[in-house]
Amino acid sequence: MNKLLLTGIIIIGILTLAAVFAPFISPYDPNQINEGSMLMPPSRAHLFGTDSLGRDLFSRMAYGARISLTIGLLAVGISTVVGIFFGSVAGYFGSWADSLIMRFVDIMLCFPTFFLILSVVAILEPSIYNIMIIIGLTNWMGVARLIRAEILSLKEREFIQAEVALGASHPRIIFYHLIPNAVGPVIVSAVLGIAGAILLESGLSFLGLGVQPPTASWGNILIEAKSTLGVAWWITIFPGMAIFVTILGFNFLGEGLKKKIG
Amino acid sequence: MDLLEIRDLNVNFKLGNQEFTAVNGVDLDIKEHETLVLAGQSGSGKTITCLSVTRILPASARIGSGSIKFKGEDLLKLNEDGLRRIRGKEIAYIFQEPVAYLNPVFSVGSQIAEAIMLHQNKPEKEALREAEKLMGLVRIKEPHQRLAAYPHNLSGGMNQRVMIAMALACRPKLLIADEPTTSLDVTTEAEILKLLSELKKTLGFSLLFITHSLSVAHRIADRIAVMYQGKIVEQGSRDEIFGAPEHFHTKELIAAYEKIGKI
Amino acid sequence: MIAYILKRLLGIIPMLIGITLISFLVIHLAPGKPTTIQQALNPKVSLEVRDRLEKLYGLDKPLPVQYFNWLNRFIRFDFGRSFADDRPVTEKILERIPLTLVINIISLFLIFLLAIPIGVKSAVRPGGLFDKSSTAFVFIFFALPGFWLALILMNWLGVQLRLLPVSGIKSLDFEYLGFWGKLMDQAWHLVLPIFVSCVGGLAGLSRYMRQNMMEALEQPYIYTARAKGLSENKVVYKHALRNALLPVVTILGLSIPGLLGGSVIFESLFALPGIGRLFYEAVMMRDYPLIMAELVIGAALTLLGSLMADIGYACVDPRIRYKKQ
Numbered sequence: 001m002n003k004l005l006l007t008g009i010i011i012i013g014i015l016t017l018a019a020v021f022a023p024f025i026s027p028y029d030p031n032q033i034n035e036g037s038m039l040m041p042p043s044r045a046h047l048f049g050t051d052s053l054g055r056d057l058f059s060r061m062a063y064g065a066r067i068s069l070t071i072g073l074l075a076v077g078i079s080t081v082v083g084i085f086f087g088s089v090a091g092y093f094g095s096w097a098d099s100l101i102m103r104f105v106d107i108m109l110c111f112p113t114f115f116l117i118l119s120v121v122a123i124l125e126p127s128i129y130n131i132m133i134i135i136g137l138t139n140w141m142g143v144a145r146l147i148r149a150e151i152l153s154l155k156e157r158e159f160i161q162a163e164v165a166l167g168a169s170h171p172r173i174i175f176y177h178l179i180p181n182a183v184g185p186v187i188v189s190a191v192l193g194i195a196g197a198i199l200l201e202s203g204l205s206f207l208g209l210g211v212q213p214p215t216a217s218w219g220n221i222l223i224e225a226k227s228t229l230g231v232a233w234w235i236t237i238f239p240g241m242a243i244f245v246t247i248l249g250f251n252f253l254g255e256g257l258k259k260k261i262g
Numbered sequence: 263m264d265l266l267e268i269r270d271l272n273v274n275f276k277l278g279n280q281e282f283t284a285v286n287g288v289d290l291d292i293k294e295h296e297t298l299v300l301a302g303q304s305g306s307g308k309t310i311t312c313l314s315v316t317r318i319l320p321a322s323a324r325i326g327s328g329s330i331k332f333k334g335e336d337l338l339k340l341n342e343d344g345l346r347r348i349r350g351k352e353i354a355y356i357f358q359e360p361v362a363y364l365n366p367v368f369s370v371g372s373q374i375a376e377a378i379m380l381h382q383n384k385p386e387k388e389a390l391r392e393a394e395k396l397m398g399l400v401r402i403k404e405p406h407q408r409l410a411a412y413p414h415n416l417s418g419g420m421n422q423r424v425m426i427a428m429a430l431a432c433r434p435k436l437l438i439a440d441e442p443t444t445s446l447d448v449t450t451e452a453e454i455l456k457l458l459s460e461l462k463k464t465l466g467f468s469l470l471f472i473t474h475s476l477s478v479a480h481r482i483a484d485r486i487a488v489m490y491q492g493k494i495v496e497q498g499s500r501d502e503i504f505g506a507p508e509h510f511h512t513k514e515l516i517a518a519y520e521k522i523g524k525i
Numbered sequence: 526m527i528a529y530i531l532k533r534l535l536g537i538i539p540m541l542i543g544i545t546l547i548s549f550l551v552i553h554l555a556p557g558k559p560t561t562i563q564q565a566l567n568p569k570v571s572l573e574v575r576d577r578l579e580k581l582y583g584l585d586k587p588l589p590v591q592y593f594n595w596l597n598r599f600i601r602f603d604f605g606r607s608f609a610d611d612r613p614v615t616e617k618i619l620e621r622i623p624l625t626l627v628i629n630i631i632s633l634f635l636i637f638l639l640a641i642p643i644g645v646k647s648a649v650r651p652g653g654l655f656d657k658s659s660t661a662f663v664f665i666f667f668a669l670p671g672f673w674l675a676l677i678l679m680n681w682l683g684v685q686l687r688l689l690p691v692s693g694i695k696s697l698d699f700e701y702l703g704f705w706g707k708l709m710d711q712a713w714h715l716v717l718p719i720f721v722s723c724v725g726g727l728a729g730l731s732r733y734m735r736q737n738m739m740e741a742l743e744q745p746y747i748y749t750a751r752a753k754g755l756s757e758n759k760v761v762y763k764h765a766l767r768n769a770l771l772p773v774v775t776i777l778g779l780s781i782p783g784l785l786g787g788s789v790i791f792e793s794l795f796a797l798p799g800i801g802r803l804f805y806e807a808v809m810m811r812d813y814p815l816i817m818a819e820l821v822i823g824a825a826l827t828l829l830g831s832l833m834a835d836i837g838y839a840c841v842d843p844r845i846r847y848k849k850q
Contacts, residue, residue: 107543110824110831114786115804116551119820122808123554199670203790206672207805225676226794229691230684240673248668318751342757349754362745367767367843377753412843428753 005256011249019065026059031214039232049234051224057234060216061242067217068198068246071132075197076190078136083143084186088179090144091151092170102148105141113138117200121209131210135197143189150182184261188254195250202243218243263334265468266292266315266436272326273310273319284310284323286492292436297462297469299479299500301515302489308472311489312438316349332436351381354429358441360421364413370424371397371409377431396427401457419450426457430465437462438470443478455482476519480504488512526846530836537828544824545599549592552817599821605814609807614818618800624694625792625799629784631719633777636726641773643727644734648769649761651739659731666728672790675721679794682717690714692796718795722787730776737769744768774841778834782827 018025027047034054042049048057090101120134154160155178163173204210205219213220218239225236273285285307292298300308313319315330315337330337332353337345357363364373374396375389384392390409397405400423413421422442429437439458443451459482462469473479479486479500486503488496490511496503507513598605604614647656683691690696694714695707702710741747742765750764788801796802800819807815839845 103539103543107540107547107824110540110544110782110827111547111820112782112786112823112827114789115820115823118789118804118808119548119551119816120554122811122816123552195668202670203672207790207793209808222673222676229676229680233680236673236676236680240670240676243670243673244668247670248664251664251668313748316752318748346754346756349752351754355749355752357745357749359745363749365746365750365764365768367771376755380754412847414844415847425749428749 002256002259004252005260008249008251008253008256011245012253015065015069015246015249018062019069022062022066026056026062028056028059030055030059030063030216032056039228041232042234048238049232051221051232051235052228057221057238060221061218061239064216064218064221064239065242067128067211067215068201068219068243071128071135071201071211072194072198074132075135075139075201076193078133079138079140079193080143080186080190082137083140084147084179086140087144087147088151091148092155092173092178098148101144105144108138109141111138113200114203117204118207118209121204126204126209126212128211128215131201131204135200139193139196142193143186146185146189147179147182150185151178154178154181188258188261191250191257192254195247195254198243198250199247264291265294265333266290266470267329267331268311268315269329269331271311271314271328271330273307273314274324274326275320276322276324284492285314288328288489288492288494290487290494290497292468292470294435294468295462295466296484297459297471297482299483299486300470300472300489301474301476301479301486302511303474303515306489307492308489309440312355312440312470312472315436315438316345316353316355318349318355350377350429350434351432352434353436353438354432354434356422356425356429356437356439356442359445360418360425360442361413361416364421364424366413369410369412370416370421371411374424374428374431377428381432392431393427396431397424399430399461400424400427402427417450418446419454422446422450422454423457426454426461430461430467433465434467436468436470438472440472441474442471444473444475451478458482474515476504476515480519488515526839529839529845533832533835537832540828541825544828545596545821546592548817548820548824549595551820552813553588553591595817599818604818607807607815608812609810609815614814617803617815618818618822621798621800621803624797625788625801628715628719628722628791628797628799629788631715632722632726632784633780635719635723636730636780637773637777639723640727640730641734641770643731644736645738645761645766645769647731647735648738648742656735659735663728663732666724669724671721671725671787672794674724675717675791675794678717678721689717691717694797714795714797718791718797722784722791725787726780726783730773733776734769734773737772738765741765741769771838771842774837775834778830778832778837781830782823785823785826 032055034050036054037046037050038052038054040046040050040054046056046058048061050056051060086101086105090098116138117134120138121130124130124134160173160177163177201210202217202219202222205217206222208220208223211217211220213223221235221239224232225239228235268288268290271285271288271290272283275282275284288307288311290298290300290311300311302308310319310323314325315332317325317337319325325338328338332348337348340348364370368376371390371393374393375386378384378389378392379386382389394405394409397408402408402420402423408416408420413424416424425442443454446454455478458469461467469482471478471482483500485497485499487494488503488509488511490509496507496509496512503512504516507516595605602615604618606612607614607617643659647659650656679691682688690713694711696702696710696714699707699710742761744765747760747765750760755764785801788799789805790801791797792799792802793805803815804819804823806812807819
């Protein structure tokens with residue numbers, strides 16, 4: 001267990017606990033508007049201060065952790081599944097399926113991620129579910145390539161050829177034998193991918209095209225930071241810090257896992 | 263006084279937390295104008311021994327005790343500046359797989375010329391002319407065309423000739439050759455060995471030749487030293503070693519050589 | 526070499542077609558027609574006007590026909606007219622491109638200028654103080670959300686210290702400045718945006734350079750260089766560096782998608798009139814012709830970038846440039 005891995009686990013562990021127990025650790029209702037205490041700096045009553053509608057920042061951020069984590073996990077879940085599907089079909093069946101799928105991957109990789117996501121959001125209207133799906137469906141290409149490479153190298157190994165000789169069916173070979181062996185790098189990629197998904201989601205929310213207010217997301221809390229520059233530093237610092245530490249945590253986790261496996 | 267006197271050389275490697283001894287108290291002598299073959303299997307420490315002479319070792323290697331006297335001067339006591347005066351000028355190397363040991367992004371001509379410019383202080387144009395002459399000396403055909411060629415454009419045999427030209431550019435007293443023909447085919451190997459012995463006669467250097475093949479040793483050696491697990495286990499003239507081998511490992515190597523049929 | 530370039534150029538054509546196909550499909554994903562949403566945003570538009578628009582844009586025809594019509598016009602660089610102000614899309618894009626280009630080219634230049642020495646210095650003494658601290662920096666800047674860094678700097682340098690402008694490309698008194706004044710004013714406005722867009726790329730490239738340099742220093746030809754008696758400086762900066770730099774050439778071309786994506790956020794944040802901000806505005810207004818055009822152009826530029834990366838590498842690596850004799 002190296003230091004990187006340990007640090008990552010601790011950070012993400014705390015984050016997950018905060019997200020899961022958000023209702024219990026939030027002293028206030030995150031959406032409760034309180035006209036008497038707008039833009040209050042951090043104090044004993046409000047640990048992270050309040051925003052321009054008097055809502056407690058700490059509570060909003062705790063619930064925001066839920067949102068960001070959920071979106072990150074589910075988006076990566078989707079992209080991993082899609083990536084495994086395309087990658088294994090390409091790697092296993094080869095020939096025209098491989099060429100076709102890899103061409104498709106190449107074309108998808110040509111689109112700058114943000115451009116593609118924003119376009120789809122423009123069409124389908126932002127909502128938490130849409131964002132998850134969109135981020136998931138635009139980030140599967142890396143996983144696909146990984147799986148394909150692993151499968152191509154595994155195909156030649158003896159135990160696979162033994163299975164083929166024994167007459168095992170295609171899906172069986174793919175699911176029971178090939179994919180489990182290729183899973184190592186995919187896990188690392190998924191962990192790092194969660195960081196990327198959270199970054200994407202906060203960027204989108206910051207632009208107003210992600211999680212829609214009044215639901216709190218670290219990204220959309222930062223929208224107010226723009227208009228309160230110099231007036232309410234806590235609105236800028238705390239949500240951004242949360243995003244930063246979360247991404248750092250997942251990066252540590254991913255790099256730590258990489259060291260352990262490779 | 264011999265040209266090179268190695269006494270009680272010890273070299274360790276540090277890999278992570280483990281230390282591993284590659285060279286374990288080696289004594290070796292090379293006289294002027296002689297060819298000494300250092301024979302042994304891979305991993306016996308031959309390469310590390312020869313790299314230690316001018317201390318061009320990998321970063322994880324540590325020289326423990328010992329002395330390496332070249333023309334009476336202990337090389338292990340010299341600092342980097344002192345060593346650089348010796349490297350390439352008095353002691354030169356050629357290696358196995360020349361295409362990997364030549365820089366792929368520079369032309370072969372410029373790599374040879376670099377050695378000349380470094381030690382003889384000649385300007386580039388003159389150095390390139392020298393390089394062309396050297397390429398002729400090592401029997402590269404059409405040397406003028408080949409000056410601008412890159413290592414990947416040339417065959418293994420030609421690349422090895424380039425390495426030899428580069429090594430001999432400043433007329434060193436000692437040429438250390440680490441398995442230079444192991445990756446070449448039999449015909450090319452014979453040509454390179456012939457080239458080396460002719461150049462040795464003309465230019466008068468000593469040759470420390472490392473190999474695991476006793477057939478090569480039989481062809482070119484004046485004296486042979488057999489290395490096994492970091493130690494020299496037997497030394498003697500070529501006829502002594504082949505005629506009356508004493509150590510069991512020497513006998514193993516000779517047996518392998520005889521099986522192949524004394525090529 | 527020429528054959529290689531031609532082959533690659535030919536291979537681009539199916540990719541471009543694929544790009545246009547996917548862009549078209551993405552835009553037409555929505556249930557209902559683009560004009561429906563348009564009308565939802567702008568209820569003043571009556572049904573007859575909507576029908577007229579549909580006929581005008583050929584939206585009443587079946588999808589494949591629409592695609593071919595659109596593609597037909599697209600190839601002639603006729604990107605249609607913006608839904609927002611009815612100006613030709615081409616015109617709107619062209620007037621915004623220069624600024625984005627300037628920002629990104631300067632960013633790239635700075636990234637290369639700084640990242641390469643940092644990477645090399647880290648590689649030469651791995652595990653040393655410089656290496657450890659630069660590794661820490663890389664981790665931090667990788668995780669730092671660019672727009673957060675921008676906000677913090679805007680707050681500190683812009684609002685509190687009043688050192689740098691935080692918005693737009695011109696000051697209020699722009700019209701009264703002389704030629705140099707105008708130039709400096711614009712440059713001053715670009716300091717913060719360029720800095721922020723450099724930071725991520727700097728972290729990535731310096732790491733990549735470090736990796737390449739470390740691999741180069743372990744190659745066999747480094748032993749030969751040392752055996753020749755070359756100074757350590759020559760060994761590192763002549764023999765190893767040349768080899769380590771080869772793949773870096775490709776990074777130039779491959780940075781394009783990242784820079785384009787970043788420009789959307791940064792230009793919006795700093796209120797800079799570039800194509801990133803144009804895209805954002807188009808998305809907010811559901812201006813489909815503009816969105817489609819930028820989507821395809823963005824993808825095409827990325828494709829071009831990767832083509833240039835490949836060709837650049839082929840030019841620079843003698844093993845590819847001069848094939849076996």
